[in-house]
Amino acid sequence: MPMMIMFPDRLCSALPLALALMAGPAFAAPDAVETSETLKAGSEALDQALATQADSVEEAAASQARVDETREQTRELLAMFRNRSRELESLTRYNDHVERMLAAQDQRIADTEEDLAVAALTERELIPLLERMVESLRRFVALDLPFERAEREAQLEALAAVIDDPAVTSAEKLRRILAAYRRELDYGRNLAAYRVPLPASSSAGKPLSAADAPTVDLLRVGRVALFYRSLDGRQLGIWDTSTGDWETLPARWRQPLAKALRVARKQSAPDILTLPLPAAGTRP
Numbered sequence: 001m002p003m004m005i006m007f008p009d010r011l012c013s014a015l016p017l018a019l020a021l022m023a024g025p026a027f028a029a030p031d032a033v034e035t036s037e038t039l040k041a042g043s044e045a046l047d048q049a050l051a052t053q054a055d056s057v058e059e060a061a062a063s064q065a066r067v068d069e070t071r072e073q074t075r076e077l078l079a080m081f082r083n084r085s086r087e088l089e090s091l092t093r094y095n096d097h098v099e100r101m102l103a104a105q106d107q108r109i110a111d112t113e114e115d116l117a118v119a120a121l122t123e124r125e126l127i128p129l130l131e132r133m134v135e136s137l138r139r140f141v142a143l144d145l146p147f148e149r150a151e152r153e154a155q156l157e158a159l160a161a162v163i164d165d166p167a168v169t170s171a172e173k174l175r176r177i178l179a180a181y182r183r184e185l186d187y188g189r190n191l192a193a194y195r196v197p198l199p200a201s202s203s204a205g206k207p208l209s210a211a212d213a214p215t216v217d218l219l220r221v222g223r224v225a226l227f228y229r230s231l232d233g234r235q236l237g238i239w240d241t242s243t244g245d246w247e248t249l250p251a252r253w254r255q256p257l258a259k260a261l262r263v264a265r266k267q268s269a270p271d272i273l274t275l276p277l278p279a280a281g282t283r284p
Contacts (some may be wrong), residue, residue, distance in 0.1 A: 008079055126170050127163065133177050134159045137184065145226040145239055146199035147192075147218065155180055188223040193264035200227055201245035219261055225277050238276060249276065 003192050061133055066160040099248060134156060141152050197213035214236075228241040228246065236249035249257075256275055262268035 008061075046092075074253075123170060126174070130163050130173055130177055133181075134163065137177075137180060140184065143241075145188075145220065145223060145241070147194065147220050147226055149199060152184075155183075186204065187220070190222065191260070191264045192220045193261050194218040194220070198246075218259065219259055219264060221260070221273075225275065227257055227275070229254075229261065233258070238278065240278060240279075 019255055052070055091164055137159075138156050141149070141156065141261075158190045159180060194217075195215060198216045199218075200213060214230065216228040216230055219229070221227075227249070228237045229235070233254060236251070236253055237246040238249055253276060256273065257272070260273045260275060261270065263270055263273065
C-alpha cells in the first residue's frame, strides 16, 4: 500500500514559490515576470515623468526669464512714453506761445504799416512845423532875459542842424525840440545864481564884449527878473526889458540881493525874498 505524505497548508502554499526560487529565472512564475515588467514599465514611466518635469521646470525658468525681460522692456518703454509725453506737452505749449507771438507780430506789422502810411502823409507837414517851432524859440530867447545867452543860442543852432540831418528820424527831431522847450520852461520855475561876465546891453551904441565886460554875480528869479551885483558888492542893477539895458539899483537893495544870492546857491535856507521887480508889461 503506497505511503501518502501529508504537507501542511502553509507548506503547500510556499512550495511553489520555493521551487521557483530554486529553479531560477527559467522556472519563474508568471506573476513574478509580470511584476518585473510592471516595475520596469513603472521605472520607465517615472524616468519619463522626471524628464518631463525637468523639461517643464526648464521651460518655466525660460518663460520667467522672458517675463522678466518683457517686464523690464515694458518699464523702459513706459518711462520713455512718459518722457515723450512731457516733451510733447512742453512742445505743444511752446507752439501755442509761438503762435500767439506770431499773431501779435502780425498785428504789430499791420499797425506799423498803417502808421507808416499815416506818417507818409504827415511827413511833409511835420518838417515845416519843426522849423516854425525852432524859429519861435529863437525869437523867444532873443526877447528873453539875457542869461545863458550863448548856451541857449548854441542849442538853437544845433536844433536847426538836426532838422536838416537825414540820419535823424522825424520822431527824434521832434523829441529834441520838445526837450528844448521843456528846458526853457524850467528856467521860469527856479532861482539861479551865476558868476559870469556882465551881459552886454542891446541898446548901447557899442555893447561891451565878453572880454571887456566885468565879472559879476548874476541872479535870475525865474523869468521875472534878472539882477547883477559887482564882486565888491557896491554896484547893483536889474535888467529892464523895455529898454534892453541895465538899470542901476540903489544901495538899499544890497542886503536883500545878497540874501537872495545865498538862497539861490543853497548857502541859506529858502526864505521869503523882498526884491524889486520890473513893471508889468515890460517882460517879453
